[in-house]
Amino acid sequence: MRLKTFPGGVHPHDHKFYSASVPIEIQPLPARVIIPLSQHIGAPSAPIVKVGDEVLAGQKIAEAGGFVSIPQHASISGKVTKIDTFPHPSGIMATAIEITGDGKDTWVELVDDPNFLDLPTQEIKDRIAAAGICGMGGAGFPTSVKLSPPADKPIDTVILNGVECEPYLTSDHRLMLEHSEPIIHGLKILLKVLNARQGMIGIEANKPDAIALMKKLLASESNLSVVPLKLQYPQGAEKQLIYAATRRKVPAGGLPMAVGVVVQNVGTAFAIYEAVRYRKPLVERVIAVTGSVVAQPKNLKARIGTPFSELVAFCGGTSGEVGKIISGGPMMGFALPNLDAPVAKGSSGLVLLNVKEASSIAERNCLRCARCVDICPMNLLPSLIAQAVKGKDLDLALKCGLEDCMKCGSCAYVCPAHISLVQWIDTGKIRHAENLRAKK
Amino acid sequence: MKDKYTVSPAPHLHDRTSIPNVMWNVVIALLPALAFAVYYWGWRSLWLTLIGVVAAVATEALIQYLRKVPVTVYDGSAVLTGMLLTYNISADSPWWLPIMGSVFAIAIGKQAFGGLGNNPVNPALLGRAFLLASWPSLMTGNCWIRTLPHKLSESSINGISNLSLIHANLQGVSAKAYDLVTSATPLKVAQTLRDSSFVNTITTDPATNLDISGKMFKSLFDMGTLRSLFWGNVGGCIGEVSVFALLLGAIYLLWKNIIEWRIPLFYIGTVFVLTFLFGGIEGAGPSILLPFFHIFSGGLMLGAFFMATDYTTSPLTKNGRIVFAIGCGVLTVVIRLVGGYPEGVSYSILFMNVMTPLIDKLTMPKAFGRVKK
Numbered sequence: 027m028r029l030k031t032f033p034g035g036v037h038p039h040d041h042k043f044y045s046a047s048v049p050i051e052i053q054p055l056p057a058r059v060i061i062p063l064s065q066h067i068g069a070p071s072a073p074i075v076k077v078g079d080e081v082l083a084g085q086k087i088a089e090a091g092g093f094v095s096i097p098q099h100a101s102i103s104g105k106v107t108k109i110d111t112f113p114h115p116s117g118i119m120a121t122a123i124e125i126t127g128d129g130k131d132t133w134v135e136l137v138d139d140p141n142f143l144d145l146p147t148q149e150i151k152d153r154i155a156a157a158g159i160c161g162m163g164g165a166g167f168p169t170s171v172k173l174s175p176p177a178d179k180p181i182d183t184v185i186l187n188g189v190e191c192e193p194y195l196t197s198d199h200r201l202m203l204e205h206s207e208p209i210i211h212g213l214k215i216l217l218k219v220l221n222a223r224q225g226m227i228g229i230e231a232n233k234p235d236a237i238a239l240m241k242k243l244l245a246s247e248s249n250l251s252v253v254p255l256k257l258q259y260p261q262g263a264e265k266q267l268i269y270a271a272t273r274r275k276v277p278a279g280g281l282p283m284a285v286g287v288v289v290q291n292v293g294t295a296f297a298i299y300e301a302v303r304y305r306k307p308l309v310e311r312v313i314a315v316t317g318s319v320v321a322q323p324k325n326l327k328a329r330i331g332t333p334f335s336e337l338v339a340f341c342g343g344t345s346g347e348v349g350k351i352i353s354g355g356p357m358m359g360f361a362l363p364n365l366d367a368p369v370a371k372g373s374s375g376l377v378l379l380n381v382k383e384a385s386s387i388a389e390r391n392c393l394r395c396a397r398c399v400d401i402c403p404m405n406l407l408p409s410l411i412a413q414a415v416k417g418k419d420l421d422l423a424l425k426c427g428l429e430d431c432m433k434c435g436s437c438a439y440v441c442p443a444h445i446s447l448v449q450w451i452d453t454g455k456i457r458h459a460e461n462l463r464a465k466k
Numbered sequence: 467m468k469d470k471y472t473v474s475p476a477p478h479l480h481d482r483t484s485i486p487n488v489m490w491n492v493v494i495a496l497l498p499a500l501a502f503a504v505y506y507w508g509w510r511s512l513w514l515t516l517i518g519v520v521a522a523v524a525t526e527a528l529i530q531y532l533r534k535v536p537v538t539v540y541d542g543s544a545v546l547t548g549m550l551l552t553y554n555i556s557a558d559s560p561w562w563l564p565i566m567g568s569v570f571a572i573a574i575g576k577q578a579f580g581g582l583g584n585n586p587v588n589p590a591l592l593g594r595a596f597l598l599a600s601w602p603s604l605m606t607g608n609c610w611i612r613t614l615p616h617k618l619s620e621s622s623i624n625g626i627s628n629l630s631l632i633h634a635n636l637q638g639v640s641a642k643a644y645d646l647v648t649s650a651t652p653l654k655v656a657q658t659l660r661d662s663s664f665v666n667t668i669t670t671d672p673a674t675n676l677d678i679s680g681k682m683f684k685s686l687f688d689m690g691t692l693r694s695l696f697w698g699n700v701g702g703c704i705g706e707v708s709v710f711a712l713l714l715g716a717i718y719l720l721w722k723n724i725i726e727w728r729i730p731l732f733y734i735g736t737v738f739v740l741t742f743l744f745g746g747i748e749g750a751g752p753s754i755l756l757p758f759f760h761i762f763s764g765g766l767m768l769g770a771f772f773m774a775t776d777y778t779t780s781p782l783t784k785n786g787r788i789v790f791a792i793g794c795g796v797l798t799v800v801i802r803l804v805g806g807y808p809e810g811v812s813y814s815i816l817f818m819n820v821m822t823p824l825i826d827k828l829t830m831p832k833a834f835g836r837v838k839k
Contacts, residue, residue, distance in 0.1 A: 033834075038479050117473070193479060265835060278836040351471050356478040363473050377478075384472040390485055390538075391583035395777035397483075399784065400726065404834045407782055410826075430833035435477030442483040443583070449475040 029231050031256035032266040034403035036436045038193050038259055038357070040232055045196045045316040045323040050204055052327050053340055055131055059101050059331025060112045060368040061087065062122040066160035067167050068094030073123055079106045084134040084307050087123055090155075096168045097158045100125055101309035101329035103132040113367040115334075115353040117360040122368075125331070142303040143214060150219050150302050157301030158371075159308045163187055163198075163262065163291035164354055166372040169298065172290070173219050175283045181220040185271055186213050186227040188236065188292040189255060189262030192355025195375040197312040198292050200325040202229070202236040205296055206243055212295030213250065215302050220288055225250045227292070228267050232257050259357060260434040264289050266403055278430050293374070313337065313369055317378035319346040328369050334376050335365035349384025352377040357435045390443040398437035398447060404430050408437035412447045415454035420461065423454045431455070485582070489542030491724050495715030496549055496772065502698050502708035507557035511704045515552045518564030522548025525572040535581070543582050547571050550590035553705025553768060554812070555597065559604055566600070567593040587819040588776045591812045652686060652700055652763045657808040659683045660747050676748060683747050687759035695762035706765040716771035725775040728787040729794075733770040734761050736795025744803060766798065769811035779819040786822075786829035793818045793825075 064070040069091035081087060081100040088098040104127035114120040139145065145153075155170035175181055186209065190198040202209060213225045227244075229237045229252060237254050244250045253271045255261050265276045267289060274285040282289055290298070293311060300306040309330050316323040321342030328337060334353070338344065352359040353367060356377055398408035406427035414423035431451050438447045503511035526544035530537045539545075551571050552564045571593030576585045598605045659679050666675060685691065694700050698708025706712075719725040741760040746752050760766070774780060774794050781790050794814045801810025818825075 036481070038481065269834075275835045278833055280835070349472055350474075350478060352478050356476070358476050359478065360476065361471070361473040361478060363471060379478065384478070386472075386474060386480075387484055391581065393485065393488075393583045393777045394780075394782055395488070396726070396780075396782045396787075399782050399831075405831050406833055407831070410782065425830065427833045430836070433476075439477050439479060440481050440483065442485050442488050444480070444484065446475055448477065452475070 029254055029256035030270040031258050031261065032270045032403060034401050034405065034436070035258040035260060035266070036401050036439050037257065038439060040257065041193045041316075042196050042199070042232065044194065044318075044320070045314050045325055046199055046233075048196075048200075048322075048324050050200050050312055050325045050327050051340075053329070053332060053337060055102060055127065055129070056329060056332040056336050057129075058104075058107070058124060058126045058333075059329060060122045060124050060333065061098050061101065061331045062112070062114050062120050062368070062370055063088055063091075063098065064114070064120055065098070065166060065330075065370040065372060066096050067165060068092060068096075068171075070121065071095060071098045071158075073109055075106050075123065077106050077109060080104075081106060081125060082132050082134045084136070084309055086156075086158075086307070087125075090168075094168055094171055096160050096170070097156065097307075098123070099158055099307040099309050101331050102127040103130055104128045113362075113364070115360065115362075115367045115370045115373050117353070117362055117367075122331075136304045136306055139303055142211075142299075143218060145302065147219055150215060153302050153305055154219075154298055157297065157305070157307040159294060159297045159301060160371055161291055162293035162297065162311060162371055162374070164358065164372050164374060165264075166370075169290065169294055172283075172288050173216070175220070175288070179283045180286060181283060181288050182223045182286045183272060183288075184213060184216045184220060184222045184225045185253075185267060185287060185289045186225070186292050186295050187262055187264075187267055187289050188227050188229040188233075188240075189267060190233070190374075191230055191259045191262040192357055192359075192375070193259075194316050194377045195314050195355050196316065197314045197325055197374050199233050199236055200314075201296060201312050202227075202233070202292055203239060206239055208299040209292050209295045210240075210243060210247075210250070211303070212290075212292075212297075212299040215298055216288065216290060216295065217249070222288070223249060226253045226271050227251075228253045228255055228262075228271050230255050230257050230261055259436060260403060260432075263403065263432055263434055265432075308371055311369065311371060311373065313373050314375040314377075315341045316375065317352075317380075318383060319344045319348050319378045319380045321345040330371060331368045333366060333368050334362075337369070337376055338365055338378070344378060347381050348378050349381035350379040352379065357439065358433065387444045389445050392445060393443055395442060397440045397442065401436050401440055403434060403436060404432060406430055408447045408451065409441075409445070411454060412445060412450035415450045415457070420454060420458055423451075424458065428454050428458060485543070486541040488724055489546050491722055492546055492719065492772070493542055493549060495718045495724075496546075496553070496705065498711035498714045499553065499705045499708055499768070500549075502711040503557060503704045506698060506707070507704070511557045514555070514557065514559060514561065514564050514704065515549060517561060518552030518568045519545050519548035521565040521568035522551070522572050525569050526577065529573060529577040530581070533577070538582070541582070544572060547576065547589045547593075550705070550768075550772060551593045554590065554594040554703050554765070555605065556702070557704050563597060563601065563604060567597045570596045583778050585778055586822075587816050588773055588779050591773055591816050591819075594812050595816060652691070652695065652759070653802065653808040656683070656686055656759070657802070659686075660803070662748075679747065684753070687753060687755040689755075692755065692758055692762060695759065700763070702763075703765065706768040709762045709767050712767040712771060716767070719771065719775075725771065726787070728784065729775050729780060729791045730770040732788050732791035733774055733794045733798075734766065736792045737761055737766060737798055740795065740799040741803075744799070760799075760802070764802075764809040765811040769794075769798075769815055773812075774815050774818070776819075779822060781822050781825045781829065783826055783829040783831055785831070786825040789825050789829060790818050790822065793821065 071088035107126045108124040112122040159169040160166040351362040411426045571589040575589030575592035738757040742757040797814035798810040
């Protein structure tokens with residue numbers, strides 16, 4: 027069988043063997059959680075609790091800060107002890123609400139609608155918006171916004187992203203194996219809300235068990251299918267996945283809805299199912315804690331806000347000298363200075379590399395070897411963009427595709443001169459954004 | 467756990483290639499050609515190559531030391547330049563010739579512009595052009611062919627005898643012509659036969675002249691000569707003669723993903739097509755074997771796989787590489803068929819090197835999802 031794929035890309039070793047066959051375990055209830063107000067793209071959530079308030083697990087503690095935003099919920103029951111800046115899983119310091127648990131894990135009242143698919147569309151949308159769901163693959167786009175496309179952009183296809191192309195990460199893989207039915211329910215909910223005609227689940231070929239299981243479960247569904255994809259990074263990038271599965275090209279600067287497609291991560295589909303059927307807010311997720319120096323790599327179902335240090339402790343600590351702590355996957359994740367940051371809604375993995383894996387080679391002159399050009403999945407000239415940003419020529423950088431770059435890191439992965447291409451491109455993006463703001 | 471970890475921007479993985487890795491792999495890919503040179507022309511090829519390499523490395527180290535920048539001669543790039551430079555001279559060159567070339571290539575061709583990655587043209591080819599301009603008699607003419615008869619196999623004898631036949635024919639009719647071609651490369655023979663002022667001196671009868679020159683021309687691309695050209699049993703420079711050895715290295719580089727297929731394919735393809743269409747002479751009709759003579763002879767294989775593909779001096783864009791390669795091919799054929807030199811590979815590449823920034827500018831790719839305006 028010919029596997030579907032996209033042009034460009036790289037083939038890093040997937041390193042999934044550490045945790046791919048380890049069933050999901052429940053992370054013990056943390057003594058305190060840190061709920062960042064910015065776990066998504068868009069306006070930060072606005073706190074509606076104050077220090078000293080008693081909260082229940084699942085209780086709303088911050089509301090959406092705008093149209094493109096989400097509410098936040100307490101993930102354990104206890105008392106709000108601080109609203110302050112805390113370490114954020116993206117490596118920065120950001121405002122968060124700290125809740126010290128009472129150890130009882132008392133929940134707000136949940137419902138159970140076994141006929142959840144018969145609910146009115148607006149009710150389904152409201153439940154998803156109220157649950158504070160954002161994309162759980164990493165980018166964190168508010169899900170409710172994706173479900174409200176303008177009337178002139180009809181959606182005919184919903185793709186669930188089970189690609190998990192980032193090396194090391196296995197949380198989506200395990201979720202698809204162990205919670206396949208809820209994910210399919212989530213897909214059906216999405217089809218109903220968007221009035222779409224077909225649903226697909228894109229899965230990379232290195233997860234044959236997940237492909238087989240989903241195929242078996244979808245065998246009787248005429249409008250739902252599994253799309254096995256070639257092992258190639260960044261296969262799970264939204265535009266690349268859409269192209270591989272449907273041959274449609276999302277226009278530059280546009281959203282997938284422009285070509286009639288909505289993409290949701292499989293973890294998001296699971297959260298949607300729980301939100302719609304049980305009105306359960308998004309307060310826990312599966313995260314892979316893995317890497318060569320984690321004593322027992324695991325896939326953990328952890329409450330949002332659980333400090334990373336507790337996850338590592340539950341995995342038996344470390345088994346060697348840690349060189350680098352990565353929040354997310356190793357291609358696009360953030361290196362952290364310590365394990366103080368908490369699990370957020372987009373935290374798909376925590377990867378610990380040993381000292382040798384973390385070592386880097388000094389940067390040299392660009393050779394113009396054009397490897398970055400050959401593999402760029404967006405068909406850009408990464409080395410020229412970086413050079414233009416270095417030379418403070420933003421116009422040239424924009425011409426070479428600064429805005430189209432999604433920072434997948436493929437270019438820096440293959441650069442024989444070890445130039446931090448993504449860092450330079452990101453610097454250019456930040457400067458460009460500043461310029462645009464200054465012009466306004 | 468300790469309290470200090472590496473914090474660096476993503477990606478946190480790398481495919482572990484590096485500049486030394488790339489350069490040393492190209493050096494490895496050039497070794498089969500050196501082995502063939504030693505086989506045909508003796509150990510002198512090896513000594514000359516070593517002298518060229520040592521001169522290049524020493525020049526680079528000295529200049530980097532004087533410039534107070536890190537000395538990076540271990541990365542293999544100076545070794546490569548020295549090697550390619552020496553591959554472009556003949557095996558019986560004086561020992562100081564590769565030194566002159568390597569010093570010029572590294573000092574003026576590379577370090578004067580800021581070192582690796584900044585040179586506008588291929589340093590080894592610039593070094594060759596310098597040698598050709600300074601010591602033309604050593605770089606062309608009589609010193610090109612030196613085959614060792616005792617090492618010839620039966621098939622190569624067949625090929626050689628065809629060339630000898632040409633020489634014998636020429637000797638029989640014109641002493642002047644003999645001087646021109648006795649020790650010439652096959653391309654030089656082809657050039658001479660294309661020259662009507664020479665052809666008309668063979669006999670007094672124009673029809674006989676055409677007949678003879680046509681026959682001689684055809685013998686350049688019969689199977690025997692092509693076999694000689696393929697194995698390298700002909701006159702030429704140290705590293706350029708064995709198509710077989712160069713293809714071995716080229717396959718290695720393509721397999722290792724160090725060079726990309728576009729430049730060699732379009733360069734050689736252009737030469738093939740153009741020489742098929744325009745390569746014939748009066749008295750010898752078109753033949754599908756003629757383009758093989760052109761792509762197998764001279765420095766085309768060495769140039770197309772090892773020099774035109776030089777990272778720094780070839781275009782970044784994919785379409786630009788095609789334009790660049792076709793440009794190289796057209797210029798090579800123009801120089802070979804109508805120019806004053808029998809061979810045009812090195813000047814073609816040098817010329818297109820200079821065009822590279824312009825080509826890049828004109829072939830900027832459209833990003834995924836961008837509509838062509």
